[in-house]
Amino acid sequence: MSKLLLFSASGYKESAYLSHTREFIDDFLKENFMIDEEILFIPYAGVRRTYDAYEAKVKEGLKKDNIKSLHCFENLKEAILNAKVFLVGGGNSFMLLHKLYENDLLEVLKERIKKGACYIGWSAGSNIAGLSIKTTNDMPIVMPKSFDSLGIFPYQINPHFISGKFPGHNGESREERLEEFLLTNPKDIVYAIPEGSALKVQDDSLKIIGYHDVLKLSYPFSIEYLKVNQITKI
Template identity: 65%
Template sequence: MLNLLLLSSSSYQDTGYLTHAKTYIQDFLKECDSLNEEILFIPYAGVRRNNDEYEKKVKESLNQENIVSIHRYNHSKEAILKAKVILVGGGNTFMLLSKLYEYDLLDCLAQRVKEGACYIGWSAGSNIAGKSIKTTNDMPIIMPKSFNALNLFPHQINPHFISGKIQGHNGESREERLEEFLIANPQEKIYAIPEGSALRIKDNKVKIIGHNPVLKFEHPMKSTTLELNQEYPY
């Protein structure tokens, strides 16, 4: 049984760090009967802050004293395999996946979520829940062992999705970059999540929550709008 909450971003407009996500996370934990469980936090995507700083920021922002970073445990695998709620923060997706491979945690993390642990991620933490990180927006600052990710959600995810070209930007739009991926990988599907929105995944259905609809892209480049508060098979 899968229980995933995949947020596009840690912030929405000017609401502050994780402010918009508090209600989504609380509702998710209630649905999972895990409101009072310890939350295991994985901070490896945070390149510009150390593990202690990242843990402190998330605890304070969510007002959750029961968040404990994985770096405080002597045995990381054991911590994952005992966890009932796992929270994976954003930052750089390549660094996050690289660390999970380096510490040999990717398979046991996937195993634990498939066994029933609740999974919450945002940005990079959402990216790695998909099939691979090939549709991340992040700069490849480090080379992971593979681009293959947790594959809990068996499709591609593109967080922070912004449609169209930003004024003054002469490079490719997000749609054009995703079209390139689909030309190279025509069998894949991409779920493009605007900021302020999230995928709520339970078993084989995905529900769109937040402020904006989600777009599903397929080859040849065509999009399907997934409306807010609606459930879809995937």
Template identity: 60%
Template structure:
């Protein structure tokens, strides 16, 4: 059965890197908590793969994390993994490398066959139907915007409602409405920081410190309460 933990962000308020999610991750991993975790660091533009691997190890206090860049045969590493983790950063860069190494379908198949998946920020965004509701700048062009489709709707992580005082650009709501104007059949789930989806099979439960918002074309924005379960 498909199992995934999708975290809106690596941090929540001033709690520090991954601190708010440590217990969620360990509970999600369950009996596999001591198994090797295959970490995909490609979104981390501002740090090397080694630096990203060490940071996640240190912050989660887990020595069983090994970055995929250490494997020559990356497809085999994914096929053999019991747990895959994808870190945050720039979503365009992340998808560029997943397509470059031809790993997108391999990850999809692994998760469908029972490999656990957890990711935050960009790692959560790419678990949706496409990466088109990321917040990141397109600093490189991936082969496609199609992503893992573990969660069969769009995800907008790091969601902040409304406009910052004095800022004259579009709000996040306006940006999502623009997306839906062009992609009218899509559904977008906006995830405030400190929230996550826990996916079991065809169901996703909302956990965390806030509710989520559901956007559909020309429909009122719906609030999805913390603790709710939705079909995916």
């Protein structure tokens, strides 16, 4: 049983921090009868701010007081076992996964979600919901135990997807980078999420929400555009 809401980013265009996610998050929690539950925030992707500051920023951005960061608990595993809603923030995917492995939390988090807990993530928090972080855009600032991540979404995820090349940029485009991944991992599928959009999963059903189509990339290199509000089977 998977109940997932996976955003590309914490912002969209000129919107305030997390403001474009609020209505989607509230609807998701209401649908799963979790609107009044305490939300456990996992801040480990944050590198350039303290965990206290990150928690405060997320509370302000979502206008919710029922959010408590994992770093505030003495027993981390117990906190995860007792949580019914997880909120996993963005930052650096390598650091996030490294901290989950370092604290021996990856498997207990995975099992808790499989047993019905809701999972909400953005950016790095969305990245680790997939099979691995091999399609992240982040620099490997730390080496996690493995690139394997939660796998609660059974495919690869690429948040912050931007198509094409910017003027003056002579490196590979995002499509070219993802093609490289698929040439090396031909059995995998990648869901590329543009800013302002998200994947919403209820058990084996996937719905595209937000403002832009999501791209589904596979080998030999092909792109399928999943429309906003389109529902497919996983």
